[in-house]
Amino acid sequence: xAEIPVHKKSSLTWLWILLALLLAxxxxxxxxxxxxxxxxxxxxxxxxAVDTGAQEPLAxxxxxxxxxxxxxxxxxxxxxxxxxxIGQEFAGEVDVGEVPTDRGFWIESQGARMLALINxxxxxxxxxxxxxxxLRITSGTVRDADDLAGLPGEPLDADTRTILDxxxxxxxxxxxxxxxxxxxxxxxxxxxxPSAPPAG
Numbered sequence: 001x002a003e004i005p006v007h008k009k010s011s012l013t014w015l016w017i018l019l020a021l022l023l024a025x026x027x028x029x030x031x032x033x034x035x036x037x038x039x040x041x042x043x044x045x046x047x048x049a050v051d052t053g054a055q056e057p058l059a060x061x062x063x064x065x066x067x068x069x070x071x072x073x074x075x076x077x078x079x080x081x082x083x084x085x086i087g088q089e090f091a092g093e094v095d096v097g098e099v100p101t102d103r104g105f106w107i108e109s110q111g112a113r114m115l116a117l118i119n120x121x122x123x124x125x126x127x128x129x130x131x132x133x134x135l136r137i138t139s140g141t142v143r144d145a146d147d148l149a150g151l152p153g154e155p156l157d158a159d160t161r162t163i164l165d166x167x168x169x170x171x172x173x174x175x176x177x178x179x180x181x182x183x184x185x186x187x188x189x190x191x192x193x194p195s196a197p198p199a200g
Contacts, residue, residue, distance in 0.1 A: 076112040078142055082168035090140045090171060093181065096133040105129050107137075107171065115163055116140065116171045119152055127175045134182035140173040154188045 075094065078085045097106035097113055107116045116137075118129070129135075145167040148156065156164070164170060 044074055074112075075107065075114050076110040078169065079112045079114060082142075085142045085143075086144050086169060088142050090142060091138055093134060093136050096129060096131055096135060099129055099131055100163060101157060103156065104160045104163060104170075107135070114169065114171055115145075115167055116162070116173050117151075117156075119172055119174045127178060127180070130183070132182075133180055136179040136181050137171075137177060138179070139177040140171040142169050143172050144168075145170050 010161070055142050073085065073088060073090050074092070075090075088093075092109070094107040097108045099105040103113050103118050105118075106113050120128075141150075145164045148161075148164070149174070
């Protein structure tokens with residue numbers, strides 16, 4: 001009887017299975033790596049979290065808080081720990097309280113108040129600061145009230161120095177870094193003050 005050599009047919013099925021498994025592993029790796037990047041973005045403190053929740057509309061007094069939140073610094077935060085903020089910049093909306101001197105006035109926000117000094121670099125038309133005004137300060141520097149050595153301009157008058165003696169910090173602001181948002185009550189003796197009624 002003659003032997004007939006039988007050759008087994010080679011099958012490429014195993015190759016297709018291997019390629020399918022490799023493709024599935026790559027697809028799984030790609031899906032999981034995208035998910036890990038999203039988790040790292042949420043856990044990384046350097047990355048800001050995105051709040052997709054509905055926000056409450058701003059109330060009438062909230063514009064001031066929104067301005068302070070944009071700068072990350074509020075008067076309340078400064079006054080809670082004054083020495084921590086010396087040398088830092090402030091930007092936000094504030095209300096003007098009293099105006100006790102030509103160079104100094106009280107700024108108020110959320111029940112906190114701080115003395116602000118106008119940098120004595122006169123503008124062509126000086127800004128007239130009055131009580132009850134609302135100001136937008138685009139850049140003010142928190143300064144140590146005991147360190148007046150490098151204060152620009154003319155020396156401070158005695159009244160302003162007396163006020164500063166009772167403070168830890170003050171804010172130094174250039175007139176060109178302030179904008180009057182709401183007019184206040186004109187001071188007596190200024191050009192915008194109402195004139196006294198005629199004596200009769």
